[in-house]
Amino acid sequence: MxxxxxxxxxxxxxxxxxxxxxxxxxxxxxxxxxxxxxxxxxxxxxxxxxxxxxxxxxxxxxxxxxxxxxxxxxxxxxxxxxxxxxxxxxxxxxxxxxxPTYRVKAEPELEGPGEYLRLNVEGYGGMLDYTWLDRPLGVAGRAMVRVDGGVESRLVNVERDVLLIPSVCIHMNRDANSGLALNRQVDLCPLFSAGELGRGDFARMVADELGVAVDDVVSSDLYLVNHQEGRVWGQAGEFVSAxxxxxxxxxxxxxxxxxxxxxxxxxxxxxxxxxxxxxxxxxxxxxxxxxxxxxxxxxxxxxxxxxxxxxxxxxxxxxxxxxxxxxxxxxxxxxxxxxxxxxxxxxxxxxxxxxxxxxxxxxxxxxxxxxxxxxxxxxxxxxxxxxxxxxxxxxxxxxxxxxxxxxxxxxxxxxxxxxxxxxxxxxxxxxxxxxxxxxxxxxxxxxxxxxxx
CATH class of the missing domain: 3.40.630.10 (Zn peptidases)
Incomplete structure (x- = not known):
């Protein structure tokens, strides 16, 4: 040492x-x-x-x-x-x-099962997947917005807690503590709504965040964000986490x-x-x-x-x-x-x-x-x-x-x-x-x- x-x-x-x-x-x-x-x-x-x-x-x-x-x-x-x-x-x-994080796909919404609405995401980089489970998440990145004569880039940062990736409970996965292998196509789709929202509401959320009409958001590069506030911690203040x-x-x-x-x-x-x-x-x-x-x-x-x-x-x-x-x-x-x-x-x-x-x-x-x-x-x-x-x-x-x-x-x-x-x-x-x-x-x-x- x-x-x-x-x-x-x-x-x-x-x-x-x-x-x-x-x-x-x-x-x-x-x-x-x-x-x-x-x-x-x-x-x-x-x-x-x-x-x-x-x-x-x-x-x-x-x-x-x-x-x-x-x-x-x-x-x-x-x-x-x-x-x-x-x-x-x-x-x-x-x-x-x-x-490392998860990128929202161009067609972002997955409907069902039932009235659930989920997001369709893919991994960006080599993240520890399990650390993203069971924590409120936001969305951030950029959107290309239609303006007179063309398009321009706008920053997006939805700091509200609008998503969460729920774990499968221990009662339904008895082997979870013996080794957790997550499938990113199946296990890591964030939950967006339980029935209050429908197809198109994710795009409307992004447009509202930008203060523009939905049709004026031409495309976007958006990512999941853990907005947990960073902190200095420890009895002696030795650590910083974020x-x-x-x-x-x-x-x-x-x-x-x-x-x-x-x-x-x-x-x-x-x-x-x-x-x-x-x-x-x-x-x-x-x-x-x-x-x-x-x-x-x-x-x-x-x-x-x-x-x-x-x-x-x-x-x-x-x-x-x-x-x-x-x-x-x-x-x-x-x-x-x-x-x-x-x-x-x-x-x-x-x-x-x-x-x-x-x-x-x-x-x-x-x-x-x-x-x-x-x-x-x-x-x-x-x-x-x-x-x-x-x-x-x-x-x-x-x-x-x-x-x-x-x-x-x-x-x-x-x-x-x-x-x-x-x-x-x-x-x-x-x-x-x-x-x-x-x-x-x-x-x-x-x-x-x-x-x-």
């Missing part, structure tokens, strides 16, 4: 406030659409300028900018005042804004660090991608050209040609941020004996011999030194050698933007549950570490080393 650092009451209080800030952010981000909208709100409040992908860009030294793709992925950047065409380098942090901690905890930390840093010698970049939970293979996912397109255009606006962009990439560094599995209190055997992480133990550096994580000795050394200078504890993580681990966006993004990189995360329990748990102190560790990363001048010397200014 990592050595516990003694923290003053003032420091603990400040870290607890950061945890509360995380919960406020999570509450505003029930879907990836809302995550991008909330990020835009915070960026614009800080003076950043929106640049649409389909328009010409002009950048000035010292300026902060952002662009959005499909309403669910966002890249923001800040140009240091001392950056010139011959010395461009990108210091980047990337996270994802989507979480939905979407994977990966909104890292997205929040990366965005906060970007907004609070100020490096005049680089182009600082923060990216939040969609669709990591389903493989990232979309036009707005980490496997797309989104980040590369942005970086090429930024370099061009700063006077670099194609060779200049390639040189800039060779000088650049990325921190891929996605949460990690903490040692489970009841099942420590699930994790490696030594390369394991603990709640409130600090930043997790993730490694894997199969390269599903990007970390190597170079990246670990650079980021470890930054954390050491910032006073942030670091924990190693590797999967058990006899178990298949997960992957994240870092190695996927490297296919189009090949830079020195490493994968980090924050330790959590119950990953992909509808209500996850992490350490109340770790978000502040991440903000501090990533702020120090953005503020540091990571000057890469070929493949041999790096200087940290």
């Amino acid at each position: 990592s050595e516990k650092r003694e923290l003053s009451e003032d420091v603990r209080e400040g870290m607890a406030k950061t945890a509360e800030g995380l919960l406020e952010f999570v509450g505003a981000c029930p879907t990836a659409y809302h995550t991008v909208a909330e990020a835009r709100r915070r960026l614009e409040a800080a003076g950043a300028t929106y640049l649409a992908e389909g328009e010409a860009w002009e950048l000035v030294p010292g300026g902060s900018y952002y662009t959005v793709r499909n309403g669910t992925s966002i890249v923001c950047w800040r140009v240091g005042k001392d950056v010139d065409a011959d010395g461009i380098r990108f210091q980047m942090a990337a996270a994802h804004g989507d979480s 939905g979407h901690l994977d990966d909104l905890q890292c997205a929040y930390a990366a965005l906060e660090a970007f907004l609070s840093s100020g490096n005049e010698e680089d182009v600082s970049v923060c990216a939040i991608f969609d669709n990591e939970e389903v493989g990232s293979g979309t036009r707005q996912g980490a496997l797309s050209t989104f980040l590369r397109d942005v970086l090429v255009r930024v370099a061009g606006c700063l006077g670099a040609d194609e060779e200049g962009y390639i040189r800039a990439i060779a000088r650049s560094f990325m921190v891929s941020c996605d949460n990690a599995h903490a040692v489970h209190p009841n099942h420590p055997e699930k994790t490696d004996d030594e390369n394991c992480c603990w709640l409130n133990g600090g930043i997790v550096v993730k490694e894997c011999a199969s390269q599903t994580y990007t970390t190597d000795a170079f990246g670990r050394a650079v980021f470890g030194e930054i954390c050491e200078r910032a006073g942030v504890p670091v924990q190693p993580f590797a999967n058990r050698s006899d178990a298949r681990g997960g992957s994240t966006l870092g190695n996927l993004q490297a296919r189009s933007v090949s830079v020195h990189a490493l994968d980090i995360g924050l330790p959590q329990l119950a990953m992909h549950s509808s209500f996850e748990t992490a350490g109340a102190l770790d978000t502040a560790y991440a903000v501090r570490a990533l702020t120090a990363f953005f503020d540091a001048n990571v000057e890469i010397d070929g493949e041999e080393g790096a200087r940290l200014g």
Whole structure:
């Protein structure tokens, strides 16, 4: 177990406030659409300028900018005042804004048996299905609404408790406590009405939420949402629990660090991608050209040609941020004996011999030194050698933007549950570490080393 650092009451209080800030952010981000909208709100409040992908860009030294793709992925950047065409380098942090849930199908309603009205949904990502049972649910996402001359996207967030997926009682399923295998087509259809509502009322609910006529809602991308309020809990206030901690905890930390840093010698970049939970293979996912397109255009606006962009990439560094599995209190055997992480133990550096994580000795050394200078504890993580681990966006993004990189995360329990748990102190560790990363001048010397200014 990592050595516990003694923290003053003032420091603990400040870290607890950061945890509360995380919960406020999570509450505003029930879907990836809302995550991008909330990020835009915070960026614009800080003076950043929106640049649409389909328009010409002009950048000035010292300026902060952002662009959005499909309403669910966002890249923001800040140009240091001392950056010139011959010395461009990108210091980047990337996270994802989507979480496992259930997507409402285009024909959403299932009538019967009897007068029941249910929703027809399908799984998005690898969620723990049973954690969605027997809890009131809402619906959120986006709808395309007919307007004069076309259609436009509108955010939807039905925060009322309008759905529930009921369990089969123990009397009708005596083997339920011996192992529960749920069929998503059969067992996970949310109950919408017991007879008061009929076909078409789900669409009417969405239209009413938007304040438009039913016929004006042309299409939608809607998801089930657990609106249970996040909280800091425990006798000593050690824990934070909420939905979407994977990966909104890292997205929040990366965005906060970007907004609070100020490096005049680089182009600082923060990216939040969609669709990591389903493989990232979309036009707005980490496997797309989104980040590369942005970086090429930024370099061009700063006077670099194609060779200049390639040189800039060779000088650049990325921190891929996605949460990690903490040692489970009841099942420590699930994790490696030594390369394991603990709640409130600090930043997790993730490694894997199969390269599903990007970390190597170079990246670990650079980021470890930054954390050491910032006073942030670091924990190693590797999967058990006899178990298949997960992957994240870092190695996927490297296919189009090949830079020195490493994968980090924050330790959590119950990953992909509808209500996850992490350490109340770790978000502040991440903000501090990533702020120090953005503020540091990571000057890469070929493949041999790096200087940290």
